[in-house]
Amino acid sequence: MDRRTFIGCVLGGLIAAPLAVHSRQPGKIWRIGYLREGRGPFVLLDALRVLGWVEGQNVELEPRYADSADQLPALATELVRLKVDLIVTAGTGPTRAAKEATTTIPIVFSVGGDPVERGLVANMARPDRNLTGHALGLYEEKQLEVLKAALPEISRVAYPLLEGANQLSLNAAKALGVRVVGVAVGNPAEFGSFFISARTAGADAVLIHDVARLVPHMERIGAEASKSRLPAIGFRRIFAEAGGLLSYAPVLLEMQIRQAAQIDKILRGAKPSDIPVEQPTRFELVVNLRAAKGMGLTIPQSLLQRADEVIR
Numbered sequence: 001m002d003r004r005t006f007i008g009c010v011l012g013g014l015i016a017a018p019l020a021v022h023s024r025q026p027g028k029i030w031r032i033g034y035l036r037e038g039r040g041p042f043v044l045l046d047a048l049r050v051l052g053w054v055e056g057q058n059v060e061l062e063p064r065y066a067d068s069a070d071q072l073p074a075l076a077t078e079l080v081r082l083k084v085d086l087i088v089t090a091g092t093g094p095t096r097a098a099k100e101a102t103t104t105i106p107i108v109f110s111v112g113g114d115p116v117e118r119g120l121v122a123n124m125a126r127p128d129r130n131l132t133g134h135a136l137g138l139y140e141e142k143q144l145e146v147l148k149a150a151l152p153e154i155s156r157v158a159y160p161l162l163e164g165a166n167q168l169s170l171n172a173a174k175a176l177g178v179r180v181v182g183v184a185v186g187n188p189a190e191f192g193s194f195f196i197s198a199r200t201a202g203a204d205a206v207l208i209h210d211v212a213r214l215v216p217h218m219e220r221i222g223a224e225a226s227k228s229r230l231p232a233i234g235f236r237r238i239f240a241e242a243g244g245l246l247s248y249a250p251v252l253l254e255m256q257i258r259q260a261a262q263i264d265k266i267l268r269g270a271k272p273s274d275i276p277v278e279q280p281t282r283f284e285l286v287v288n289l290r291a292a293k294g295m296g297l298t299i300p301q302s303l304l305q306r307a308d309e310v311i312r
Helices: 003-021 045-050 069-081 092-101 140-150 172-176 192-200 212-228 237-241 252-267 289-294 301-306
Strands: 030-037 059-066 086-090 107-111 131-135 156-162 179-185 205-207 232-234 246-250 283-288 309-311
Touching (some): 030 069, 030 092, 059 069, 086 252, 092 107, 092 131, 237 246, 237 309
Parallel strands (some): 030 086, 107 131, 232 246
């Protein structure tokens, strides 16, 4: 089954009911704002196209990219001033900036953590006013468990601590006999120095957790992990494909499909507050055996049997 057919099949089950209730306004060009920190493509276009929303025909994209977090409020205000019909955000910072900029324009977000704990919505089932979206969940705990299963001897794991980000707290670490330490990262595009600093800090493995600012750099980070010869797990499969040892993450395509369905419902008339915040239902584990061999590591057969893909 190709990508377009898969998208169509999944979307059919997600939006069949709303299609019977809401109708698209003929002739209207809907303007969708897109706000994120760092450059990155608007990956929902394929799924939206299957639903009949085609850029240049009935939707127009207004992307805004912040080079740093302090630019987000101004960019969010700019999108509000443009009177876009809907704002799509990637990450907690952009979502908070959009929320503070408008209480009327619908916002469809994608965040890595818990949107309730971060004050974005009060309730997952019935989110506040003009917000809904997709919460990737706190699966760093599971990433750490996978990393420990691959490398039972590890005791100190480093993670990138970006400027302005909260420190990572993993309840599973103590039970697994692992100490997790943050290593400061200035520019996400310069990750070679991070792996050097991680090794200097005594880390015997690295966990790259889900941070929106890192998404555009995941392929490069995977390549840097390979060059460093430091075992690492990332949150996109492209990380393992580029040379990282492991990746464990939600199935990205399914997340995109579900988020596109939320946008479709809103453009057809639904209220964001009536659309539950969704969470991933499927995760995938990729093991790069080539990387393991290059580091002189042996991955337990029990983990290889659990893997969705093994790169040999």
